[in-house]
Amino acid sequence: MKFIAFAAAASALVIPDASIINQLILADANKAVGSPFGGVVDGVKAGVEKGIEAVNDWLREGLDKSADDETTTADLDAFVDGAASSPKDLPIFDPIIGKGKSSNLTIYQLISSSNYTTNFTSLVNQFPAVVEILNTTSLVPGTNHTLFVPVDTAFAALPGGALNESRPEVLESIVRYHIGLGDYGYNVMFSTHTVPSAYNEPLLGGAAQRLRVRFEKALGVRVNFNGRIVAANFAAANGIIHGVDSLIVPPTFxxxxxxxxxxxxxxxxxxxxxxxxxxxxxxxxxxxxxxxxxxxxxxxxxxxxxxxxxxxxxxxxxxxxxxxxxxxxxxxxxxxxxxxxxxxxxxxxxxxxxxxxxxxxxxxxxxxxxxxxxxxxxxxxxxxxxxxxxxxxxxxxxxxxxxxxxxxxxxxxxxxxxxxxxxxxxxxxxxxxxxxxxxxxxxxxxxxxxxxxxxxxxxxxxxxxxxxxxx
The missing domain is CATH 2.30.180.10 (FAS1 domain)
Incomplete structure (x- = not known):
């Protein structure tokens, strides 16, 4: 299998305020985003056409990989092999949906069997309803999920090397906020700006709180500015798994x-x-x-x-x-x-x-x-x-x-x-x-x-x- 390597940017994350600060470095983060559409900002039709052509070429040349075998627990472990000592080596797997590895295992079965997602799995295990979400398969279109799973090194970067939060309602909101409603393969997120999560926010009228996702040409897809996808498109029986390098915390007021x-x-x-x-x-x-x-x-x-x-x-x-x-x-x-x-x-x-x-x-x-x-x-x-x-x-x-x-x-x-x-x-x-x-x-x-x-x-x-x- 071929990989696309991106430089990792490891940073400490304080819960919750530093995550908010990271999320809202708004203008600077926006200016840093490399857009494959170039002259679109100028508003001319020619620029739009050129941008569309450029992104099509980029997708064809840079991301047209193939992998026919199925995902196993070893594959999920492999995507962070060596992560504890060398985060920069984390690979990004084939981001073309339908061409990546697939599995008959559920999202929950894959992360619970992995040696590199143990901390997040421990959080999930505290909430049977969340386990059910990640373990349920359905043939109904649109009922699958996308899990942005923090690898264990994301927890190691927290103060004290762990998530110091004991309130069950807060922990559940954090866990649910990592779950996107629907299938969002890596390439789908090129045309997606926000993803609804499994965390329903009362102050949004009970609607799904959303995750901000943006593709940055130099770094890949970022989630809420501070989280970066370091391994993409592990297709489970009931959705897709993306590995991220930071814990993603529901936003504040x-x-x-x-x-x-x-x-x-x-x-x-x-x-x-x-x-x-x-x-x-x-x-x-x-x-x-x-x-x-x-x-x-x-x-x-x-x-x-x-x-x-x-x-x-x-x-x-x-x-x-x-x-x-x-x-x-x-x-x-x-x-x-x-x-x-x-x-x-x-x-x-x-x-x-x-x-x-x-x-x-x-x-x-x-x-x-x-x-x-x-x-x-x-x-x-x-x-x-x-x-x-x-x-x-x-x-x-x-x-x-x-x-x-x-x-x-x-x-x-x-x-x-x-x-x-x-x-x-x-x-x-x-x-x-x-x-x-x-x-x-x-x-x-x-x-x-x-x-x-x-x-x-x-x-x-x-x-x-x-x-x-x-x-």
């Missing part, structure tokens, strides 16, 4: 995630503190949410005069609170490839043989009657999300306990009064619209209809500049 990344969100956190926004959010009862979180770069892009007005004046604080409310979609969790909520998205195929798919969402916000739109344009393995046909989501799918974080590089604002409504159909473009350039009067014009503001005249340029000097 959106607010907690943001607070762990001040280098990205310190301005947003300051805005929340100055408007007592956390208290406001605690008063809301939500089943999931989507937070279009403006990065520090996004706030900087509005300029010193606008920021001075927002942060340094009593009147501006009203608009700052309105801005924060507009960034949150309540009771709807919009991932780049999935949706939890009541709204019905409009989905339409695109050109190039239907490879492109476009989805359009028209959604409420926490700012009164103000709504926003989201357009998702996708080809297998890549997607662009646009808010209000103008603001691009720079880093997608920061999964959270109570929703999802979509990081935006520009602050999202309502359209100007009198502007034509966003089209009730998927957008046609790949790139963003005109870059947002905002002034204090325009900010007031956009947010004013939703703010209790006794002043009808925007601050003069001189007053705005004077406030800016206080920054």
């Amino acid at each position: 959106v607010g907690r995630e943001l607070s762990l990344l001040p280098a990205h969100y310190s301005t947003l956190l300051l805005a929340m503190a100055q408007t007592n926004f956390t208290d406001f959010m605690h008063s809301q009862i939500l089943n999931g949410s989507t937070v279009f979180a403006p990065s520090n770069v996004a706030f900087t892009g509005m300029g010193p005069e606008v920021n001075a007005f927002l942060f340094n004046t009593p009147r501006g604080l009203k608009y700052l609170e309105a801005l924060l409310k507009y960034s949150i979609v309540p009771n709807a969790t919009v991932y780049s490839d999935a949706y939890y909520g009541d709204a019905t998205p409009i989905v339409a195929p695109g050109p190039i043989g239907g490879v492109i798919e476009r989805a359009h969402y028209d959604l409420p916000t926490l700012l009164g009657s103000a709504r926003l739109t989201v357009n998702v344009t996708s080809i297998p393995g890549y997607s662009i999300m646009l808010v209000n046909d103008a603001v691009k989501v720079d880093v997608q799918d920061g999964v959270a306990k109570n929703g999802v974080v979509q990081e935006v590089g520009e602050v999202v604002l309502p359209p100007l009064p009198g502007a034509p409504p966003a089209a009730g159909k998927p957008g046609a473009g790949w790139g963003g619209g005109k870059k947002l350039v905002i002034t204090v009067p325009e900010l007031i014009a956009r947010l004013g209809p939703y703010v209790d503001d006794d002043e009808t005249v925007p601050p003069t340029p001189e007053a705005a500049k004077a406030a800016a000097t206080e920054l």
